[in-house]
Amino acid sequence: MTLQVVRPVGAVAPLLKASGVSLEYGGTRATHDVSFDVYRGDRFVLLGPSGCGKSSLLKAAAGFLTPSAGSISIDGAAVTGPGPDRIVVFQEFDQLPPWKTVKENVMFPLLMTKRLRRHEAEERAMHWIAKVGLGGFENAHPHTLSGGMKQRVAIARALAMQPEVLLMDEPFAALDALTRRNMQEELGRLWEELRFTLLFVTHSIEEALVVGNRILLLSPHPGQVRAELNSHQFDLRSAGSAEFQAAAQRIHSLLFDAPVIAKPLDRSVAL
């Protein structure tokens, strides 16, 4: 079996491009010289151990954090701050204002950015609430929902904005195993239908294989690129297979045993 980088056919330029990105907090370096390209329709996963700077890279792509070196661009334009073209779904359940109903939560960014008038925002919110399987819960408040339902609301709120890139920072990590699996399946189903571009952070090798079509492996702190691979052949149905287990094992070795690969062009690996 080989897992190699395969560029989407006909993709001429990446939608999101990170070039030599180093990120620092005070004197602490979180990532060093990280480069990657995300193409339209990719489900691109940043995978690495705790503290390797995955969330920091996602925050930089969102425009919340400015690189100390290197740059990030969307559609050729430098990212200089947050924008409605990049919406983040976080892990925390408290990302939804508790005083707003499900519908109000989904409508909020649409109204804030003045994208739609109230009745249009309401219509769009109802559409996305139904899409994530929460029809009937539009008037519920977040505290009455399960963790999985809250994450569905956050996904509906993000997709309703029709972002260029959906950014997800360990969105299912705080869920129980069964719900996490359901949410991975749900995300896959939504992607099959909508083909949005996803940048997804996880430290779970299995989740990376199930969710992503391409995976960037990052070394421990400070995060540097270890390798990049293509994983489009895996999904939840293949999760128990020998091939899947072998790929997971190989990724584990690459993450924890392999030396850091310095040259970006050398980093695609066969598993």
Ligand SMILES: Nc1ncnc2c1ncn2[C@@H]1O[C@H](COP(=O)(O)OP(=O)(O)OP(=O)(O)O)[C@@H](O)[C@H]1O
């Ligand atoms: N606000 C902050 N202030 C100072 N240091 C920070 C801050 N956020 C992150 N760091 C540091 O930057 C490094 C990378 O953190 P980051 O959260 O990006 O890693 P991560 O790979 O997402 O980890 P995890 O999987 O545990 O969330 C860590 O050493 C962390 O302590």
